[in-house]
Each structure stands twice: as structure tokens, then as C-alpha cells.
Amino acid sequence: MNNLTSFKEFSQRVSLSRQDICREIFEDNRQHIKIKKEKTVVKNLVRIFDAALKISNQTGFQAMSMRSLSRETGLSMGGLYAYFSGKEDLLEMLHSIGHTTTWRTLEENLNGLTDPVARLRVAIQTHLFLSEVMQPWFYFSYMEARHLPPTQKERSKNAELETERLYADIIDDGVRQGCFAVDDVLLAASVIKAMLQDWYIKRWKYAKRGVSVDRYGLFLVDLVEAFCLAPEYRKRKALERGDDGLFGPAEGRPAGRRAADRGN
């Protein structure tokens, strides 16, 4: 058992459609939304967020005019203001959903797992796959965080620190239990986050090259384990190589450090 799964399995299991996301946003923001019929609201919110993310992620939220949003959604300028009280409101709605979903999904997927090695693997994969399902939202949150008003900016920084803390806690546990050997746990957690973020920030690069999210995930797990695992555990992993059965022998999975580990 290596606790690894595929993106396909993950995305079917979590099943986060745009409608689902917009329904949740609607429920969190009933106060600000003038229209009351859920079906209408969800239908239009999907159009609004699709358009807003498309334009913003190309040129920046600031540069997205209400006129262009109106053109892209097919709704009139006046019509748009029935769904948010101003551009600031829209900005907040676009931000709010990412962190709560991440946190909830990570907790759901880590729930019940106690082995630090398994927890670290699952956290990385879950986080990565979620960022793939919600790529436009994650990209937006990352790029537009600095344009937030001070209070929300602080909240955004705390979100970064909290998820980082989650990784650090897992590694800390592992060090205490002897399966990991890491001296600077917080820095290790930081670079794990950095590598996870690179996937949704530089998607153009990985797409161009045909790197699948499965391959990227396995690569990350491999790299992180090469750095974190205590020597005895690294040897054990080397022995397990080649017959974990995931995805079959060749397609869709990176060779990782196989050559190196055989030498150990």
C-alpha cells in the first residue's frame, strides 16, 4: 500500500462542479445578492465567475472593466449589480471559496490516516489535484492577493501560513516517530507549498510539455521523500519500487529516482 491515487479517481470522488461552487458562494453571500431564486442566481453566478476568472487571469482583476465583464457574461451592466454591490464585493467572493475548500478537502482526505509518510503523500496529492480541479480560482487567489484591502490581505497570508503549518505538523510527527529526518521542518514545508503552487501558476509550461498532473504529483512525492525520509525508510522505499502496481508498469508514472535507489 502506497496511498497514492490518480487524478481521475480524485476528481470523480470529490466532484466539484462550477455549479456546486457557485451554489456554495450563493449561500455564503445571500445578504449581498438582490435576486432570490436559487436557480436563476446559480445560473448567472456561473456565467459571472467564468467570465471574471477568464478576463482577470489574463489581464488582472484591476484591468477588468465592468463593461468587459458585461460583454463576456451577456448580462447588462445594471444587471450585474444585482449579484454584487461593487467590484470589491466580487473580488471578495472570488477569494473566499479557495481556502475553505482546500482546508475541508485536505481534512476529509487525511482523516483517519496516522502514518506520517502516508499523510504527507496524501496531503501533497490531494492539494495538487484540488488545485487542478479549481485551477482558475487558485491562480486568481495567488495573483490577486496583494490587491486585497488590508484586513483580507492579512487573512490571505494567514491561509498561506496555515496550510504550511499542516505540512510542517505532518513532518514534525514523522521526525518524532523516526520515519523522517529533517532539520528545518518549516523550510521543508515552505518549499513543498512553493512546488505545489508552481503547478497552477505555470500551467502553460507543463501543458506545453505534456506533463500530466499525475506525473507531477508522483514527482513531488518522490522528491519530498528523497529529502525527508530517514535513511532506513528510504531503503525500504527503494525495495518496494517496481511493484507498487499503480497505473501499471510504464504509462503515466515517472521513473522517479529508481536508478539512484537501486544503487543504495
Place this chain on the structure above:
Amino acid sequence: MNNLTSFKEFSQRVSLSRQDICREIFEDNRQHIKIKKEKTVVKNLVRIFDAALKISNQTGFQAMSMRSLSRETGLSMGGLYAYFSGKEDLLEMLHSIGHTTTWRTLEENLNGLTDPVARLRVAIQTHLFLSEVMQPWFYFSYMEARHLPPTQKERSKNAELETERLYADIIDDGVRQGCFAVDDVLLAASVIKAMLQDWYIKRWKYAKRGVSVDRYGLFLVDLVEAFCLAPEYRKRKALERGDDGLFGPAEGRPAGRRAADRGN
């Protein structure tokens, strides 16, 4: 010999003052600049770029009005237009300097080094230290790249791919020579870039925690080597530990994977 140096030594050696940078920009853009006296131009360019980077990096280039730039620089709106023909021009000037400087500095510092292990160490450290010296410029280039007009956007993407290629070439060499054992060289290069970028993008985080750039650099080298080095070389490195003499025994250097490597 471990090829590692300190940020202090680096910054004294390269000595890239804001005046130096602005002088270079002036020479590259004489056509667009109406004022001809170098001393005047450099003096004002320093003020303009200082202000532009300060405002842009807080709120985004798009959100920076010419009025606020005028206020921050002390120059009038009319006066500013003597130094660039429009906001687009300013944007291009802010972008142009980063990549050329990076490339030149990397080449200068790698020149003469042939051992892939040394080259990888020096590339990472040089790149990181340069990004520290020119932090506002690097941050700006990273965050504002997507607002560039298509042609320059393409150029910016190519810059990303080129530096990545540099890391990939070093690792490839090492694999051929047997000191590295990496299967997916390009992905390894990608995540090295991602971790380097995290330093200047999330400076607030590392500053808050008191992580020095020296410590971050040594951590990165350590992590990358844990993943890339062939097993025999990893053992050799473990033996060298503790008496490399850099920075003395304790202060300013991370313990790295010392504990783990002792177990090997």
C-alpha cells in the same frame, strides 16, 4: 572545497547599485528619453523606478496612476513624460533589465566551472542572491508578466524556459558523468526554479520568520542534492559534513540533512 559562498561576499562582489541599474537602462533606451544629460537622467530614473516599483509591487502596475507616481517621485506629470513616452514604455523598461542581468550574472559566475555538482550549487546560490539584490525588480517581473502585450509576454515565457534550460543542462551533464541520478531532468529544473522564485515572491514570510538568504540558499542546495546526487556522491557528501568550514560551525548555516546523512 564546496563552492559555497555567503550573500555578503556575493553582494560586495557584484555590486549592483540602483544607479548602476538605471545607467544601464538609460543606455538601452536613449531613443525614448528626451533628456540628454546623463547625470540628470540617472538621478531621476532612480527616483522614478524606486517609486514605480514601490507602488506597483503594493497595488499592481495597472492600479498605479501617473498622478500617484508624480506624487511619489516629486516630479510633475508633464515632467515624467520626458523619461518615457507612456505607461507602456515604463512597463517595458521595468521588465527589460531583470532577465539580461540574470543571464549575464549566471554566466559570469559559472564561467570556468566544469564539475556539475559545483555548477549546480553555484547556479542556485548566484540566482538566489541576485534575486535578493534585485528583489523589487524580480517581484515585479514575476507578477506583471501577464499584463504585457503578447510579443513581450512571449519573450517573458522564453526567459523562464531559458533559465530552466540552464539548470536542466547542468543536471543532464551530471547524469552523463555519473554524479547525478535523475530521471526527469526537466521537472527537476522546474521545481528548482519554483523554489528560487518563492524566495522573492514570499519575502514577507521569510522575513517574518528571520530566515536569512544564506540559510535559504544552503537549504535549497541541500534539498536539491538529496534528490539529484547519485548514491556514491551522497555518501561522499555525508562524510564531508561538519568540516566544510563555511560560516563556522553553527551560526548562519542550516543543519540541513546532517542527522539523516550520518545514518547513511
Place this chain on the structure above:
DNA sequence: GTCTATACACAGATAGAC
């Protein structure tokens, strides 16, 4: 629930005085 028409603030840019 959605649209059209419009208010009015502020953006970038320039002409011409000093």
C-alpha cells in the same frame, strides 16, 4: 429580473509657459 441611459470621478496624455 433585466435593460437603457446617464452621472460624474479619474485615468493617461499633451501644449505651452517658465
Place this chain on the structure above:
DNA sequence: GTCTATCTGTGTATAGAC
């Protein structure tokens, strides 16, 4: 070489018709 004054386009937001 720098400033003040001003032009013109575009931005967000709203009132009131349908």
C-alpha cells in the same frame, strides 16, 4: 529641464423604464 493647466477617453455605479 520642469511645471501648470487642460483635453479627452474610460471607469464605476445608479435610476428608472420595461
